[in-house]
Amino acid sequence: MAQKGGAPFLLSLFMFLSMLSSLCDCHPHPVQSMSSMAAVRAVSNHTTKKASDIAAEVAGYADVAKQIIDLAVFGAAQNRSYRRLAHFTDTIGNRVSGSQNLEMAIKYMYKAITQDGLDVHLEPVKIPHWVRGKESAEMTVPRAKNLAILGLGSSVGTPPEGIEAEVLVVESFEELNRRASEAVGRIVVFNQPFVSYGETVAYRAFGASEAAKVGAVATLIRSITPFSINSPHTGWQDYKDGVKRIPTACITVEDAELMWRMAQRGQRIVVRLTMGAKTLPDADSFNTVVEIKGWQHPEQVVLLSGHLDSWDVGQGAMDDGGGAMISWEALSLIKDLGLRPRRTLRTVLWTAEEQGGVGAQQYFNIHKVNLSNFDLVMESDLGTFAPMALQFTGSEAARKVMEEVVKLLAPINTTKLETHGEGTDISPWMQSGVPGASLHVADSRYFWFHHSEGDTMMVQDPQDMNLCSALWAVVAYVVADLEDMLPRKPLD
Amino acid sequence: MAQKGGAPFLLSLFMFLSMLSSLCDCHPHPVQSMSSMAAVRAVSNHTTKKASDIAAEVAGYADVAKQIIDLAVFGAAQNRSYRRLAHFTDTIGNRVSGSQNLEMAIKYMYKAITQDGLDVHLEPVKIPHWVRGKESAEMTVPRAKNLAILGLGSSVGTPPEGIEAEVLVVESFEELNRRASEAVGRIVVFNQPFVSYGETVAYRAFGASEAAKVGAVATLIRSITPFSINSPHTGWQDYKDGVKRIPTACITVEDAELMWRMAQRGQRIVVRLTMGAKTLPDADSFNTVVEIKGWQHPEQVVLLSGHLDSWDVGQGAMDDGGGAMISWEALSLIKDLGLRPRRTLRTVLWTAEEQGGVGAQQYFNIHKVNLSNFDLVMESDLGTFAPMALQFTGSEAARKVMEEVVKLLAPINTTKLETHGEGTDISPWMQSGVPGASLHVADSRYFWFHHSEGDTMMVQDPQDMNLCSALWAVVAYVVADLEDMLPRKPLD
Structure with missing residues (x-):
């Protein structure tokens, strides 16, 4: 299943093609029409x-x-x-x-x-027709650590050399907006708790545009799951019309929590994100x-x-x-x-x-x-x-x-x-x-x-x-x- | 914890260095010696x-x-x-x-x-001092699929260009020995069921040497775990003296089962394995x-x-x-x-x-x-x-x-x-x-x-x-x- 209330699409009209419309012959009853x-x-x-x-x-x-x-x-x-x-x-x-x-x-x-x-x-x-391309993320400060990621469907990519920026970790949209001034030029990490898929998926679906509104350059979102063995989860996301499209991916629950703990300790965190994603x-x-x-x-x-x-x-x-x-x-x-x-x-x-x-x-x-x-x-x-x-x-x-x-x-x-x-x-x-x-x-x-x-x-x-x-x-x-x-x- | 009955090591003699041996002063009782x-x-x-x-x-x-x-x-x-x-x-x-x-x-x-x-x-x-180096594995036949792997501690690496070979999937040492003639020149995949760590870890510890004895060129071993979200697990392994040392890594439970199902259907499977592992x-x-x-x-x-x-x-x-x-x-x-x-x-x-x-x-x-x-x-x-x-x-x-x-x-x-x-x-x-x-x-x-x-x-x-x-x-x-x-x- 995808998210609830998925993205509306303008889709071109198509012709109905009935490649095989003959009746199956497994039953003796004749076909009867009914208005x-x-x-x-x-x-x-x-x-x-x-x-x-x-x-x-x-x-x-x-x-x-x-x-x-x-x-x-x-x-x-x-x-x-x-x-x-x-x-x-x-x-x-x-x-x-x-x-x-x-x-x-x-x-x-x-x-x-x-x-x-x-x-x-x-x-x-x-x-x-969205393609993932090559993608990777690495925490470079306070120490080097690879982050397992999955870019989100419809995300734009980064420049080929990637985006390296300081991280702002927030636990909710409310915290993001309260700390809007800190988000400018940052990679926003959403470490929202998992409540239910229906509720929590909003961070995956709308996190990028919400962060872009306050000046973020990319978003890394805690995967929408109640349990993880360092497993990133992908899914669709929706860019809001009129808002800058920034690269967005899910990280693991473990890495979101790690960066949250570091941020709580006042540590500066820097991440380099590279995504080759594009829409054909x-x-x-x-x-x-x-x-x-x-x-x-x-x-x-x-x-x-x-x-x-x-x-x-x-x-x-x-x-x-x-x-x-x-x-x-x-x-x-x-x-x-x-x-x-x-x-x-x-x-x-x-x-x-x-x-x-x-x-x-x-x-x-x-x-x-x-x-x-x-x-x-x-x-x-x-x-x-x-x-x-x-x-x-x-x-x-x-x-x-x-x-x-x-x-x-x-x-x-x-x-x-x-x-x-x-x-x-x-x-x-x-x-x-x-x-x-x-x-x-x-x-x-x-x-x-x-x-x-x-x-x-x-x-x-x-x-x-x-x-x-x-x-x-x-x-x-x-x-x-x-x-x-x-x-x-x-x-x- | 590591495996039970771990590898014996010839270790150089060392000097006892007591950097700080003063008594803590948190208690009034004098020290008394006792033979x-x-x-x-x-x-x-x-x-x-x-x-x-x-x-x-x-x-x-x-x-x-x-x-x-x-x-x-x-x-x-x-x-x-x-x-x-x-x-x-x-x-x-x-x-x-x-x-x-x-x-x-x-x-x-x-x-x-x-x-x-x-x-x-x-x-x-x-x-x-064993280092993992860069490592990867890919199934190339019957279809292209990356395999998540973790090389095993003490494993040798592959040549830089990797090893590409047909796969033999077995579920036990007994099956390996029964099908020994099929193992020559192959990458042996062990898809042993998980019984308990203590019992099943033998495949991780001894799989490489057992497969090498019958002519295999590498081994990929189902991770020793009762549950997986496509997660490879590493650990120590023991080469047997006098047996050729071949590269060995763990794959995920999922991929071991996938290749086992393919083999059951009579499908030919080819895997390319590249490991930069070495012992310093x-x-x-x-x-x-x-x-x-x-x-x-x-x-x-x-x-x-x-x-x-x-x-x-x-x-x-x-x-x-x-x-x-x-x-x-x-x-x-x-x-x-x-x-x-x-x-x-x-x-x-x-x-x-x-x-x-x-x-x-x-x-x-x-x-x-x-x-x-x-x-x-x-x-x-x-x-x-x-x-x-x-x-x-x-x-x-x-x-x-x-x-x-x-x-x-x-x-x-x-x-x-x-x-x-x-x-x-x-x-x-x-x-x-x-x-x-x-x-x-x-x-x-x-x-x-x-x-x-x-x-x-x-x-x-x-x-x-x-x-x-x-x-x-x-x-x-x-x-x-x-x-x-x-x-x-x-x-x-």
Whole structure:
């Protein structure tokens, strides 16, 4: 996942390219078309349906849910999503927006999903192309010490000879502003405490512009993590319009604390920072779209998703290779069982999520014309560790349906439905009233590895991924096959 | 701490240099001399003492133990050992054997302890001088990937252009020998599972020679740790006599697993390794010795210790800055309270522990002539996290005394006495029958940071260090002040 409220991008318009739109032939039902108006009728029909009827209807899926779970957790598909993820990330490595690796990753997935027998097509997206270049930092005073750094996405570089300047260490934006006069000509080191990712990421996102406003020449920001083994973490950052763009990188928690202690002792600190970072013209990329067409309402969609891109460190296994893999795996499981729901199941593997949900935003811009046909949008981008719950955002009536749906997950003991799901990539849909669901996993260590060299296959567990895949497939299939779409509040 | 059973070294003879041997003047009792024979008499007297008498004698120290604890944990000395450690490691950084940093560290401590008002002198030691040089490793096939490495202490370097060779990945020495014919001309990657440090460290210590025996050109060994954020760990290694010396380094757990998965898939892997490591002539160094002379039996010694050297990564705060600091702090606490025990309290800050307990071995060689006067040898080299217990090695009669002593630690709830203490630096004494004690702390994460860039002040906690210091001081003082030395079995 990237920061919340990522950077808005002006993105060029693109053409919809449906490379493969033929229906899969795994189900005997003929395709039936249904207008948007009919969908709206379905919505209003649903709202009048009695709770007991809904419960009975959903309970009717107990056997099929059991089949999906058996296949994913104990059957032939056991450990498949893990193996797929390992092969993918071992072969491609990390996949930052604009890189050749991301291009290779999309080709790899297109081929692999096609070989899996699923329909896949690519939808073009223009994406940012920032390159890290060579980078280093060294404390030169009071003693020589290399600082492990990772430049932040969208940062400018330094002059080739680097920037050498005295350091001002602050613990908050408030302290920076209070000591503004001391920041002029300095490298500002932010040693903010980690409170939560959502709160603390503001230092990574806005630290450079806030420091530049008061005359700093560069910023080094304590990595946004509660735990570190001297590991720098990267991520996106936003320059403010009209403010000088200064180089910005994350340092380790350890080095931020070290310089803070030295500053507390009144010691003068000097750092030399060299960054070869630059932004190239936008690159061509694709969202990768996989479908099992609905037999009754093919124009109605349950959307599952994760993002294929990652940062340019580690393997991008956790963020978000796992989410992408279980979103593919869910459709594989349903196909393997010869199932085909009433509505279309559509997996979208987003591109350039880390640059502010770029692929997902473009997808929304193009497809929002069919907003009323989007039944449920699902995103997995907080890891695929042991599943804890499904997070759900939607109307009360929709929640009542979802409460029944998650009961089908009793065989894997993940029947919890939580409120207020998150998800960078599905948020435009949720903000427009489409019900949304996010996977909540045992993520207590997620930010230890996030956007760092530590995001590798080592943090993934095959059995956890089996459980995530089963949950993902059951929820998607059942919602896509219910008589009615999930009820939502009338659209504005 | 270094590996158990470290490398034996042929060390040049050295002169004992007592730079400051005057008695501290903090106690009114005159010094009294006592022959070794008298000490042996004390031992035999003690063995006949009734258990109830010993219990009563030790219980008499409850007030003084309380004073020490109060000073260390709640009083003026609160957080002092932490502050001392932070200032020391922030100022000096890491301190590998033979480095200028280690020389600076010894000078720093000599000055700081003198300013603290304690008697300190230096005893010269010849120590190994291995330098890392520039080093890097890159997987070139099946795809380009940098590998984070740390060359191992005593390793030879590669030719300047590096070594590029195909990789053989094995999970054990047994597999290496079974596949010996495949190792010829290869870089052997050991991907041994982590069982325990004591068991698994054999791969780091002996991997190079074992691989060289079957024709390998270099070895890359999975770091000896149960947890990793892509963090390589260094440490000492031993070349076997008569076996070709090949370059050897540790890689991360993640990269070892990556190459293992690739090998399992039948993929060909090629790595280029470049190491500038070399061994220079032995360097001059010192054990740092701090004393509070005993008023009654100054020739009898309770020895406290930790080591001042570290590896050349991180800050060496945990391994073993903390152990060194609490061993100094214990004497500071006793001095600050105006206490002076019957026997001499001697803190020794070893040099070159990481190279196989070099400073400690030389100390033993010189001082073993006074073996019968060593009452108790103590070592803290497994971290100074929250104290859990005192590990004790000695006769049953001595254990009974120590069981009474640790009861004095009830105010800080660390009254546990465990058997079979460890300690690289005190093991020669324990093997010769001298009672030994090691500090056992909450060390479940110790090897996450050990010998890596993660060994910094971030892993230390001031309150934990207060507790360790209090425990260390109470045990040392009380044992040094009891009427009799700890009973031991008759010496061979």
